[in-house]
Amino acid sequence: MRSFSTTRILLVALGAVVVASFLPLWVTGYILGLLTMAYYSGVFAMAWDLLFGFAGEVNFGPTFLIGTGAYTAGILDNLYQPPIWLCVVAGTLAAVVGGVVLALPALRVRGPYFGLTTLVAVLILQNFIVVDAHLTGGENGLTVPDVISISDSTNYEIALWFMAVSGAILFSLARSPVGLILQASGQDAVQAGALGFNVTKHKLMAFIISAFFSGLAGALLVFYVGSASASSLVDITVGVQIIIAAVIGGRRTILGAVLGAVFLVAMSELLRPLGDLSNFVVFAMALVVVLFFPSGFFGLLTRTKEQG
Amino acid sequence: MAESAQLEVKNLTKRFGGLVAVKDMSLAVHGGKILGLIGPNGSGKSTVMKLIMGIERPDSGSVRINGTEVAGWPSHRIARMGAGIVFQHSRPLHRQTVLENIKLALLPDKLTRLFADPAIDERARAIAARVGLDTVLERRPATLPFADLRKIEIAKAVARDPQVLLIDEPFAGLTSSETAAFSDLICQLRDDGRAVLLVDHNVKSVSKLVDRVLAMYVGERIAEGTADEVMRDETVRRVYLGGSIETAARPESSFRDAATPFLAVDKLSVQYGKAQALQDVSIHVHAGEFVSVVGLNGAGKTTLFNAISGLLPYSGEIRREGATLRGFSAAAIARGGIVQCPEGRELFTDMTVRENLDLGGQHLPPAEGAAQIAWLFDLFPILRDRQKQHAGTLSGGEQQMLSIARALMMKPKLLILDEPTLGLAPVILEQLSKALERLRQTTPITVLLGEQNVTFALPHADRVYVLEHARIIWEGGPARFATEVGTDFL
Numbered sequence: 001m002r003s004f005s006t007t008r009i010l011l012v013a014l015g016a017v018v019v020a021s022f023l024p025l026w027v028t029g030y031i032l033g034l035l036t037m038a039y040y041s042g043v044f045a046m047a048w049d050l051l052f053g054f055a056g057e058v059n060f061g062p063t064f065l066i067g068t069g070a071y072t073a074g075i076l077d078n079l080y081q082p083p084i085w086l087c088v089v090a091g092t093l094a095a096v097v098g099g100v101v102l103a104l105p106a107l108r109v110r111g112p113y114f115g116l117t118t119l120v121a122v123l124i125l126q127n128f129i130v131v132d133a134h135l136t137g138g139e140n141g142l143t144v145p146d147v148i149s150i151s152d153s154t155n156y157e158i159a160l161w162f163m164a165v166s167g168a169i170l171f172s173l174a175r176s177p178v179g180l181i182l183q184a185s186g187q188d189a190v191q192a193g194a195l196g197f198n199v200t201k202h203k204l205m206a207f208i209i210s211a212f213f214s215g216l217a218g219a220l221l222v223f224y225v226g227s228a229s230a231s232s233l234v235d236i237t238v239g240v241q242i243i244i245a246a247v248i249g250g251r252r253t254i255l256g257a258v259l260g261a262v263f264l265v266a267m268s269e270l271l272r273p274l275g276d277l278s279n280f281v282v283f284a285m286a287l288v289v290v291l292f293f294p295s296g297f298f299g300l301l302t303r304t305k306e307q308g
Numbered sequence: 309m310a311e312s313a314q315l316e317v318k319n320l321t322k323r324f325g326g327l328v329a330v331k332d333m334s335l336a337v338h339g340g341k342i343l344g345l346i347g348p349n350g351s352g353k354s355t356v357m358k359l360i361m362g363i364e365r366p367d368s369g370s371v372r373i374n375g376t377e378v379a380g381w382p383s384h385r386i387a388r389m390g391a392g393i394v395f396q397h398s399r400p401l402h403r404q405t406v407l408e409n410i411k412l413a414l415l416p417d418k419l420t421r422l423f424a425d426p427a428i429d430e431r432a433r434a435i436a437a438r439v440g441l442d443t444v445l446e447r448r449p450a451t452l453p454f455a456d457l458r459k460i461e462i463a464k465a466v467a468r469d470p471q472v473l474l475i476d477e478p479f480a481g482l483t484s485s486e487t488a489a490f491s492d493l494i495c496q497l498r499d500d501g502r503a504v505l506l507v508d509h510n511v512k513s514v515s516k517l518v519d520r521v522l523a524m525y526v527g528e529r530i531a532e533g534t535a536d537e538v539m540r541d542e543t544v545r546r547v548y549l550g551g552s553i554e555t556a557a558r559p560e561s562s563f564r565d566a567a568t569p570f571l572a573v574d575k576l577s578v579q580y581g582k583a584q585a586l587q588d589v590s591i592h593v594h595a596g597e598f599v600s601v602v603g604l605n606g607a608g609k610t611t612l613f614n615a616i617s618g619l620l621p622y623s624g625e626i627r628r629e630g631a632t633l634r635g636f637s638a639a640a641i642a643r644g645g646i647v648q649c650p651e652g653r654e655l656f657t658d659m660t661v662r663e664n665l666d667l668g669g670q671h672l673p674p675a676e677g678a679a680q681i682a683w684l685f686d687l688f689p690i691l692r693d694r695q696k697q698h699a700g701t702l703s704g705g706e707q708q709m710l711s712i713a714r715a716l717m718m719k720p721k722l723l724i725l726d727e728p729t730l731g732l733a734p735v736i737l738e739q740l741s742k743a744l745e746r747l748r749q750t751t752p753i754t755v756l757l758g759e760q761n762v763t764f765a766l767p768h769a770d771r772v773y774v775l776e777h778a779r780i781i782w783e784g785g786p787a788r789f790a791t792e793v794g795t796d797f798l
Contacts, residue, residue: 176422177415180404184412188399190363196387196468197417205419252403 006175009302010168013255017164024153032156036224038265039159043166043217045246045257047210052243053252054174055206056186057106061118062214062242064102067125067234069095069215074222075135077144084146088219095215096208103207107200122236129230141229148223155224162220163258166213171254173209182206183252248289250296259297312375314339314503315360315391315472320369320379322355327704329355331527333369337503339471342494344514344535345507347524348547348760350730353507356524357474360505361393362386373472384417392470396477398457400449407432407445409460413467432467439463439493454582455486466497473497474505479513480606481583491517509604509760510548510797511539523547539795548762548797555786557770563594568630570595570754571616571646571722576624578611585611586622587778593722593756598748600757600765600786603775604797609758610651612775613724616756617641617648643671645721651730653711657700661691661710664699668717677717684713687743705736709743716747722754729761737764744768762789762797 024032048062073091076082098121105117129136136142149155173179185192185199192199222228232238241264249260264282271278293300313336322330330352337343347353358364360371362383371379373389381389400409410432415421436442439459449457458481465473478494479487494517498504508514511521515535523531523544531541538544560566569592578586586608593599603609615622618638626633633641642648656664665684669677685692688709694702699710708728715723729737741764747753748768759765766772766786774782774793782793 173422177411177424178419178421180401180408180412181415181417183401183404187401190383191395191399193383194361194363194387194393194395195413195464196384197415198382198384201417201419 006172009255010171013167013171014164017160020160021157024156029152032152034265034269035262036152036156036159038262039163039258040217040221040224041242041245041265042163042258042261043213044242045249045261046167046170046254047213047217048242049246049249049251049254049257050170050174051206051210052246053254054179054182054186055203057203057206058111058115059102059118059210060115060236060243061102061122061239063234063236063239064118064121064125065095065098065211065214066218066221066238067122067129067230068098069218070222070228070233071125071129071136071142072215073219074142074144074228077146077223078142081145084148084223088216088223091219091222092212092216095211095218098215099207099211100204102211103204106207107203119236122234122239126230126234129234137229139230141227141232142222143227144222146223147226148220158220159224162217166217167255167258170209170213174252174254178202178205244283244286248286248296250298250300253296253298256296256298259301263297313337313372314374315505316370316372317356317360318370318372320356320359320371321367322352322359322364323367328527330359330366333524333527333529335505335522335529335532337472337505339501339503340498341519342498342504342506342517344511344518344521345505345524346509346511346514346521346538348509350526350732351524352527353524354476355527357393357476357505357507360386360472361391361474387468387470388417390468390471392465392468392473394458394461394465394473394475394478396480398449398454398461400457400460402448402450405446405448406441406452406456406460407436409449410436410441410463410467413464435463435467438496439466440489454481455483455489458482458490462493470502472503472505474507476507477606478506478508511535511544512796515539546763555766555769557785557787558597560594560597560771563597565595565629569593570597570629571756572625572627572630573612573616574625574627576612576615576622576626578608578615578620578622580611584778586615588624589775589778589780591773591780591783593754595721595754596752598755598757598768598770599773600759600769600771601773601775602759602762602765602789602797604760607760607775608778609760609775610726613648613650613726613756613758616646616724642718645719646724647715647718647720647722648724649711649715649726649728651726653707655699655707655711655714658698660696660698661702662695664710664714665691665717668714672717672719680717680719684716687716687746688713690739703736705732705739708732708736708740712743720753722756725755725757727758727760729759729764737761740764741767762794 044062044066048059051057051059069091072094073087076090077087102118102121106114130138148158181197182202185197185202189199245260245264246257250256267282268278271281274281289296315337317333317335320330320333333356335343345353345356355364359366362381366379369379370377373391376389378386378389411428414428414431436445439462441456441459441463444452444456478490482490494504506514506518518535521535521538522529523538525547530543530547531538571593573589573591576586576589589612601609614620616626618633618636618641665681669680672680690706691710691713694706699707702710728740745768757765766789769786772784772786772789773780
């Protein structure tokens, strides 16, 4: 009954990533573009899973962290045109600050009340973007003068390997002793405290790490797309998509989140002929997975392999 | 330092709002000794334990562990000072194995520890062997029996080698052979030189283990001494057994429905996961009778009542006036006249007293409702004065009266009262007791009362059942109770 060892799962995942890195040889730029987006949202979903699956904090506003990172990087590039890497670093740092801000209510209020504060954080950010239109481009979106590359395959490889490295770090962290303490803090903070663990410290760290990867991915995404808009990065529906990706991929698995993200992108593409109905079908499928396979794709995969 | 106690508590006080949960409590436990802290439900014993461990912050007083003042510290710092706690409920990490659960407790509180120290593995295995988990190390908690889950909790608590060990209801839910094994384990931990505090309901359950016992009642110490001394103590006997109780039982033959009682529960069994909550329980209640089910916390009283109210799946048969209740929804059973007044009172705290009552009388025609409220205000005069107050602002006793009154608004044929005395001060108990007496004298109502407070349960009862570890172990008149089963409740 022993679950797969950390190294074995990482090796299998590495194999999958290497295979995926050869995709530009076979598929069109259009599909590469879709997958690039899927990989970035995979990172968003993994970062969310660290907070929800391990620290036990239901963050309904993953897009608050993503948007903070993306817009900080984009605005900085617009105003001063520093090197792109500097914008990305600044965006990541801003998101980390945002993560700490988000953590403060989480350490004070529980359950639904914390969830509400995260929703409000998203609304505040969205409002700021609309009101400060001279900085953010308002409802028209923000166009940045620089992009990382105009080659589909370069962008694809960057997103792929960025996702692979983020996933390896987050996954190893989740399975390390620190991840175990974090899980205990999330499931039973009173008992974790009685065992001598400073629950506040561990949860704060989880928020910072989650914010780091969300912000970094958000900032990179801006320089891939060349623009940022509230409707594509910050809106609550975007956050819900990320949460769905993490949950159907398999919560508390980190890597499952990537499967979920790719699945969502692939499905909405395959079902495009259905028109407006496609979203409905995707969400219905997500509902089925949540209700009948609560351990998600990743849980199903590792379970069948164990039996075999 | 050698003479000073490893755990020393002085003048500890904790208030929750207006309620004084712990008042001026002092106790000391030396290394190699076991102190039993006992008291009925709501006496504040668990709060004392939480205050020591830092899970709750004391309002005043001192807690010293190995001579260091720790009152008001967060619990992780108190744990590092050398205190460990075994919680009553096991809450292991379900995705991890037993071994990993024990390892968790051995990890240092550091954010930088990304790879476990190999020595931890060895230590975890040694601890597992000591508590008797060595054969199930690689299994997941969900696949283990209840006793093993408790062992995981003990293993976690002793992992950091605490000098002060707090154990909450060590034997709850265990069979007698498991209890014996646990007692041995606790003795071994004591022999290591640890100071052990056992928290439980009564002296009997811990008498073989403890060096001394401290008895609490409504937040205060009422007696301290050896187990025998405490069991002989007058105050303790009064709290647990109610001194000399005047009973007014009516003989069972005086009820007209002797052949088919109003409520008949036959061989009822209920299972919660792995735990057997009720086993082959059979009781009956005649129309107009007042029946008390006496049992300690966790004996299965609430489960019994919830099964009767249709809130739980069960095996066996529950009949009302000869017809089965199986298949009826909880709402249908309540509308049919079997009304439960639940343990937690379940008031709508943001509504006023009057609104709560009106809600209970929703189905009555307005005139009848008004008459019923007027009658209830006579029964509980304090509620008349409090009509416009929010239910949440009432005292515990007033809330209990409101809860009973709301149940009575439904004009029940059978009123089920689950632990109405929970956490109430003695003076309030008396008021409540008088109201029940009037209810019994002036109405034809049938009452099924669940209590661990014998003082409260006996005076009104026509018949008494004793529920222990999921089974009925005694049935009889209240007058015979003290002589036949009284000592079990000390």
